[in-house]
Amino acid sequence: MDYAVIESYLPLYKDALALTLKIGWQGIALSLLVGLAGAAILHFKIRILKTITGIYIELFRNTPLLVQLFFLYFALPKIGIKITAQTCGVLGLGLLGGAYMIESFRSGLESIAVIQTESALSLGMTKEQTFIYVILPQAVSISVPGLLANVIFLLKETSVFSTISLMDLMFTAKDLIGMYAKTIECLFLLVVFYLIMLLPVSILGSILERRLRYAGFGD
Amino acid sequence: MQDLGIDVLFKGTNFLRLLQGLWVSVEISLISVVISILLGLLVGILMTFKNPVLRAVLKVYLEIVRIMPQMVLLFIVYFGTTRVFGWDLSAETSAIFVFCFWGTAEMGDLVRGSIKSISKIQFESSFALGMNKIQTYRYVILPQTIRRLIPLSINLITRMIKTTSLVMMIGIVEVLKVAQQIIEANRKASPNAAFGVFAVVFLLYFLVCWPISRLSVYLEKRWAL
């Protein structure tokens, strides 16, 4: 391996990581919002919206992100909806992730016993207050391992952004291999940068999971 | 429907080509799933062993699969290993190798989870009835494990199919690549082809994956213990 090459490529990978993280976290934030909203819709069984949410979940869980991105990026402009590659990445990741986040939040919500709701209602709380102050906080902490698994999954999925010309890690590696044929160095840096991005999240995930499983509130 | 570019699909053999492209993805997925399930069963059982070296090795393996994007693995195998070892791997072989590497880990984890979820008392009560170890596995443990595993393995198929969309990145001509070719070829005649063709590709993936994931959900509910 040629260390001079690695050193000269380093700044390019750093920029790519910054871009990947930027789009990644924006997309994940969006997916959490979509997830919460969707889970609330299903929880309150709001008519029509409930059906739409169901269709959305099935559509986005049963198609690859790559195809979703192609649709957003190449197909939508043809009917007059033009969005930049970055927005596309955020939107694609957010919509894909949202479909998974809804499920995680929902399983958390479903695990809270009905009588907790009843006890909040009997204190005079409205349905909405019960949801916000009593049910949701418990559900979220139960959902944390699932949510973090989704975060890892979504950060991995960012690797397809290169296909819509976003200069992320994958794009940079592919580009450099194509231009200078320093395959080994490029792949080495690619692996290292994905490790830098994902190992901390993965470790955090296992720590939190263990704590939630063995402890609970108040420790 | 000129303006939405759907008409392109009915020109010549375009739609058939698209379906053939889809079949390439499905074929790679099915081959990988079968191999992954078999190897995954083995790896899953190995994961329940207490040997510390084995555990450490498997843990590293799982963690690699957990955090490395499949696309990175594809690049390493297709561009990296061919360069380092000088062998000649076709894109298809590389893809199947990567998806098996990934699928085996996923399946192994599912197998480990299902075995672990069966309580110790189940073993003990079988022994108390005078069964030996093989009988216990044959009549008590495996039937429970398999009922739990089948829906999860079916779910793995849909994830495999979705992930195979990545193989276009190493030059395999699958449905997305065919779609791009069709759009490119009709750029003049039908400038809006991208909408119609990509919408259809989206729908095709959905039509393949959705029934499979419904089946998985159905079996999971039906066989819930």
Next chain:
Amino acid sequence: MSELLKVKNLHKEFGKNVVLKDINLSVEKGEVVVIIGPSGCGKSTFLRCLNGLEEIQGGVITVDGLPVESGKKEITKLRQKIGMVFQSYELFPHLSVIDNLILAPTKVQKRKKEEVIREATELLDRVGLLDKKDYFPRQLSGGQKQRVAIVRALLMHPEILLFDEVTAALDPEMVHEVLETMLKLAKSGSTMLIVTHEMSFAEAVADRILFFDNGEIVEEAEDVKGFFKEPKTERAKKFLRTFEYDSALYI
């Protein structure tokens, strides 16, 4: 004395299964009514109907003259007048004791936090749990949790308190501390409706006994001592006898 709770011709069914038929009851301010009866006789469902947790299929329930109708917006106003304590405590596990206590008064009644905390501290002290103020529910024993749940209901200043078998899930040695708390409440003039299986407690606390069986009030007695000595109906006699056998078994 003024009438606080009135139930007229209450009818409740789950599908084809009739759980409560034609229940009539009037409870006055300051009265303690104890409901006893075999399991599945409908007494817990009856309590749940009173604060609108169950829909009713016939009859009228009024609290302070206002109708209890589940599903209506006004129900939250009414529920503030009706405190309820559950068998399984149902403290909120993600909140500390003090946060459990102040949640509803501050969010529902919009009272000042400092004022609620002051009152909560006082009440906790009275039930002997002041030192547990910042504990989380899972760090408390069942009896302690149940006392916190009672304080939580009290802080809403309800006009009537419903107790649904609040000692049924407790270990025997903890039953006493909870009953003691309830007895003190009764003496201080609270209006209470209590479903319980503790017969000697029922005898000590009740102004009136209702004996439920098969979804009906079979016997109603103002002479509580008399009821426990010699109930008028055959069914009540039979029910009370099962308790005698129970205690006889353990002697």
